[in-house]
Amino acid sequence: MSGYWSGIxxxxxxxxxxxxxxxxxxxxxxxxxxxxxxQALGAYAAAWLCAEQGWPIWATLGASAVVAGGIxxxxxxxxxxxxxxxxxxxxxxxxxxxxxxxxxxxxxxxxMGLPVPEFIDWNVPAIAAVCVALFCFYLMSTRLGLAVxxxxxxxxxxxxxxxxxxxxxxxxxxxGAALAGFAGGLxxxxxxxxxxxxxxxxxxxYVLLYVLLGGAQTAWGPLAxxxxxxxxxxxxxxxxxxxxxxxxxxxxxxxxxxPPDESWRFVALGVVTVLMMVFRSEGLxxxxxxERISHPFRSTRKEAL
Amino acid sequence: xLLIQQIVNGLMLGSVYVTVAVAFTLTISILNFLNxxxxxxxxxxxxxxxxxxxxxxPFGLGGPLPWPLALAAGIAVAVACSLIVERxxxxxxxxxxxxxxxxxxxxxxxxxxxxxxxxxVRISYGSDAQRFPGPGADLTANIGGIFVRxxxxxSFVLVIGLILGLVWVINATRTGRGLRAIAENPDAxxxxxxxxxRVVPIVFMLTGMLCGLAGALFAVNYGEVSPxxxxxxxxxAIAGMVVGGLGSLWGAVAGGVIxxxxxxxxxxxFGADTVQAAVWGALLITLLIRPQGLFxxxxxxxxxx
Numbered sequence: 179m180s181g182y183w184s185g186i187x188x189x190x191x192x193x194x195x196x197x198x199x200x201x202x203x204x205x206x207x208x209x210x211x212x213x214x215x216x217q218a219l220g221a222y223a224a225a226w227l228c229a230e231q232g233w234p235i236w237a238t239l240g241a242s243a244v245v246a247g248g249i250x251x252x253x254x255x256x257x258x259x260x261x262x263x264x265x266x267x268x269x270x271x272x273x274x275x276x277x278x279x280x281x282x283x284x285x286x287x288x289x290m291g292l293p294v295p296e297f298i299d300w301n302v303p304a305i306a307a308v309c310v311a312l313f314c315f316y317l318m319s320t321r322l323g324l325a326v327x328x329x330x331x332x333x334x335x336x337x338x339x340x341x342x343x344x345x346x347x348x349x350x351x352x353x354g355a356a357l358a359g360f361a362g363g364l365x366x367x368x369x370x371x372x373x374x375x376x377x378x379x380x381x382x383x384y385v386l387l388y389v390l391l392g393g394a395q396t397a398w399g400p401l402a403x404x405x406x407x408x409x410x411x412x413x414x415x416x417x418x419x420x421x422x423x424x425x426x427x428x429x430x431x432x433x434x435x436x437p438p439d440e441s442w443r444f445v446a447l448g449v450v451t452v453l454m455m456v457f458r459s460e461g462l463x464x465x466x467x468x469e470r471i472s473h474p475f476r477s478t479r480k481e482a483l
Numbered sequence: 484x485l486l487i488q489q490i491v492n493g494l495m496l497g498s499v500y501v502t503v504a505v506a507f508t509l510t511i512s513i514l515n516f517l518n519x520x521x522x523x524x525x526x527x528x529x530x531x532x533x534x535x536x537x538x539x540x541p542f543g544l545g546g547p548l549p550w551p552l553a554l555a556a557g558i559a560v561a562v563a564c565s566l567i568v569e570r571x572x573x574x575x576x577x578x579x580x581x582x583x584x585x586x587x588x589x590x591x592x593x594x595x596x597x598x599x600x601x602x603x604v605r606i607s608y609g610s611d612a613q614r615f616p617g618p619g620a621d622l623t624a625n626i627g628g629i630f631v632r633x634x635x636x637x638s639f640v641l642v643i644g645l646i647l648g649l650v651w652v653i654n655a656t657r658t659g660r661g662l663r664a665i666a667e668n669p670d671a672x673x674x675x676x677x678x679x680x681r682v683v684p685i686v687f688m689l690t691g692m693l694c695g696l697a698g699a700l701f702a703v704n705y706g707e708v709s710p711x712x713x714x715x716x717x718x719x720a721i722a723g724m725v726v727g728g729l730g731s732l733w734g735a736v737a738g739g740v741i742x743x744x745x746x747x748x749x750x751x752x753f754g755a756d757t758v759q760a761a762v763w764g765a766l767l768i769t770l771l772i773r774p775q776g777l778f779x780x781x782x783x784x785x786x787x788x
Contacts, residue, residue, distance in 0.1 A: 209587050256771045263517045264774055266590065267725055271767040274718065278760025289756070379714065383594050390591050441602040441610075448602070451595025452571050459588045 184300035188368045190408045191303035192361050195310045197388045197400035199357030202314070202350045204386070204394045207330040208258065210351070211266050213358050213385045215273030218377035220246040220359025222280060224366040225292040235296050239306075239363045246359020251352035258347050273382050280374045291373025298367040306364060310357060315397045326350060330394075387447065391454050393461025396468050403462070411443040488629055489751045490744060495635040497743025498642040499704075502697035503720035504727070504735040505646060506690045512730035513666040513686050519593040520568050521694050522717025523600045524561040528698030529708040530604050532557030533615050550616055554702065558695030565691030568596050569684050605710045612709035615702045638700040645696065646736060649689070653732075658685060718759075719746065722766040728776025737778060741765075 196217060203210035220242035227233040227241050257268045281289050317323050325346050328336045333343050366372045384407070392403025454462070503525055510518040536553035539546045548556065572589040623630050653659040661682040664672035673679055701716070702708050719742050727738025742762055749761040769776055 209590075260770060260774060262587075263511065263515070263590075263729070264770060266517060266587075267721065268767065268770045271722075271725075271763045271770065274763035275760055275767055278757070278763060282756055282760060379718070383597070387591070387594060390587075441605045444598045444602040445606070448595040448598030448600075451598070452592050455588050455592040455595065456571060 186408070186412060187300040188303050190405060191300070191307035192364050192368065193385070193388065193404040193408050194307040194401060195303075195364060196358055196361035196385050197392070197404040198310050198314050198397075199354045199359075199361060200385050201389045201394060201397070201400040202317075202354035202357065204389050205318070205326050205330055206347045206350045207333065208347060208351060209266050209386065210269050210354065211382050211386055212269030212271075212273035212276075214377040214379065214381040215269075215276035216246045216250055216355045216358035217362035217365065217381070218273075218276050218280060218372075218374060219249055220362025221366040221372045221377070222286055222292065222362075223359065224363035225294045225372045226286060228294050228296050228367070229292055235298060235302075235367060238296075239360065239367070242363025242366070243356040243360040246362065247352050247356025250355020250359075251348065253355075254348040254351040258344070258351060270379070270382065273377070273379065277374050277377060287373075289374065291371060294366045294370045294372065296367055297370050298364070300368075303364045303368055306360070310360070311397070311401055314400075318397045322346070322349075327395075384447070387451055390461060391451060393463040395460060395465045396463055398463045398468060399461050406462075407447060410446065484628060486751065489747045491629050491631060493744040493747030494740060495631070495639055495743075496746060497723075497740035498635075498639045499697055499701055499716065500719050500723050500742050501736050501739030502642050502645070502693050502700075503716055504723040504739040505649065505732060506693040506697075507720055507724045508730065508732055508735040509686055509693075510690055511724070512732075513662055514573070514589075514683065516572070516589045517593075518568075518572075518690065519590065519717075520565070520596045520600065521690060522713030522720070523597050524565055524691055524694035524713075525698040525701070525716055526708075526710060526713035527564055527600055527604060528554070528557040528561040528695035529615070529702040529712060530557075530608055530613075530710060531560045532699055532702055533613050533708045534608050536616055537613070550703075554699040557702075558692065558699055561695030561698065562688055562691035564596075564600060565687045565694070566684060568593065569687040571596070573683050601710060601713070608710070610710050612707055612711075615706050615708050632704070634700075634704050638704060641696075641700070645693070646732070649693075650732060652689075658682070662686065719743075719762055722762045725766050725776055726769050728778040731776070731778045734776055734778035738776065 196213065199216065200210050200213045223245040224238040224242040227238045228235070233241065253272060257265065257272070260268050280286050286292060318326065325336070325341045328339075328341060329343050329346050337343050362377075365376075385404075388403035388407055389400045390403075392401065392406070393399030503521060506521050506524075507518065510516050510521075532550070532554040534553075535548045535556050536550045537547060539548065547553075572592045623632050624636065653662060661672070661677045662685065664675065664677050665679060665682055669679060672682075697716070698708075698712075701712065720739065723738035723740075723742040724735050725738070726741055727736070728734030742765070745761055745765060746758050749758050753761075
């Protein structure tokens with residue numbers, strides 16, 4: 179397999195695992211805008227244990243999930259008292275504090291970052307992504323998954339019907355944090371270098387958008403969102419230069435500048451986000467859509483009667 | 484003496500944060516909407532102002548503008564962008580599901596606009612920091628051994644005047660009464676003759692003006708603009724808003740000043756790397772211990788301003 183494709187598969191797999199981590203929190207109605215913080219925890223845990231303690235890869239990957247999940251669990255109790263805008267701000271602040279602490283700790287390399295001696299090829303992240311996706315599908319099909327869906331739709335009624343809303347939220351938030359940390363561990367080994375600047379606010383925003391645009395109602399959503407937005411720039415690779423020179427002509431700013439090609443990808447992501455929120459704010463893949471596809475011959479009209 | 488100098492610097496820096504924090508507070512308290520485009524509007528005003536002063540108008544319509552005119556045009560562009568954001572976050576948006584992440588729809592939309600605006604600016608003007616050709620930071624006044632830069636002093640006074648004016652608009656004019664009515668209960672306000680489609684754009688216009696002005700003042704004061712300049716200011720302003728109390732104008736003012744002071748004193752005592760952790764730590768601690776902030780109310784978006 180060529181380096182190009184293995185690079186894409188690695189990135190795609192890490193994004194899928196990361197998106198599922200955020201999805202588990204969003205599925206209970208909690209917007210987690212601190213994804214980068216949990217990924218940074220996992221990545222640094224794996225990097226430090228590998229570089230300083232010489233742990234084998236399977237152990238560092240496990241540890242990355244455990245560390246991020248543990249901290250996510252401890253953080254979930256106070257933070258999930260908050261709702262709506264407060265919760266978004268709280269998780270956002272958490273990610274910034276994690277970055278601030280890491281950049282100031284010499285043991286973790288500070289702003290320089292940490293090299294990771296052990297390398298994993300595309301196959302490990304790919305297998306991990308498949309396992310995580312299957313796990314999330316299974317989770318959503320269990321009784322807990324049913325409770326998650328119910329909590330997302332109406333937490334007050336859930337509480338009245340005997341679902342422990344707080345337990346469901348804390349459990350899913352912590353589990354999601356563990357998956358985000360696991361994605362960080364995969365990142366550390368796949369790119370063999372971690373630096374805190376990678377895990378910035380933009381990363382938290384992107385991954386949340388993957389989940390919300392893919393659709394947070396079913397476990398298909400994060401898969402679709404992460405896949406679409408990771409593969410989109412590769413598909414657009416040829417059309418981009420033409421669009422770019424057109425815009426140069428418009429603003430007359432060619433020559434002295436070197437705008438990064440990445441920018442177009444994010445403009446596209448932004449436009450899709452805005453349009454999706456206007457026309458299909460529940461995300462690309464919804465529960466009804468999945469039901470219709472999985473039972474193509476069942477007439478919905480008959481059921482309604 | 485050095486400490487007093489730092490405190491004065493903190494106050495001056497705080498006045499920029501105050502302006503942006505007030506913009507955040509306006510949209511949160513009136514519309515219960517965390518508007519993530521605010522830091523971007525700040526950046527747009529600065530960068531477009533720089534672009535016009537350096538390159539001149541697009542389509543080759545005219546040469547470089549003098550810097551005051553360019554900045555005024557930058558502010559106008561920020562207001563225009565803000566009104567476009569209003570169209571796509573509130574005007575055409577029908578709340579239809581009633582699930583618990585519904586409040587997030589405008590928020591997610593504004594994240595989309597953040598990506599669009601920031602990356603369009605990057606594509607047009609490049610992602611490097613640029614020197615702004617204003618009067619610069621050379622003019623200093625010596626007041627009793629404390630050095631204050633004249634542009635900073637002017638903008639400090641300007642910000643105070645602006646906020647007093649804003650308070651007057653909200654408390655004493657017909658428009659302000661409409662805004663307060665919408666903040667209290669949008670449905671009741673609509674029944675009693677306040678037209679949301681007329682009043683809501685005013686919020687966004689004020690937001691755009693505040694951010695644009697802050698961006699312009701920042702460009703003049705620090706003599707530098709970059710596509711990233713909004714991120715830092717935005718995060719400090721959010722921190723200030725939360726510390727001061729969500730939904731309270733004077734809370735935002737106090738919070739902005741407090742964050743400016745925290746920043747300068749942290750730099751003074753611990754060095755520049757710890758600023759981010761200190762500011763976000765203050766935010767996180769406020770959220771965990773006293774979510775309503777120093778001067779805030781218990782519920783946001785419920786008739787508080």
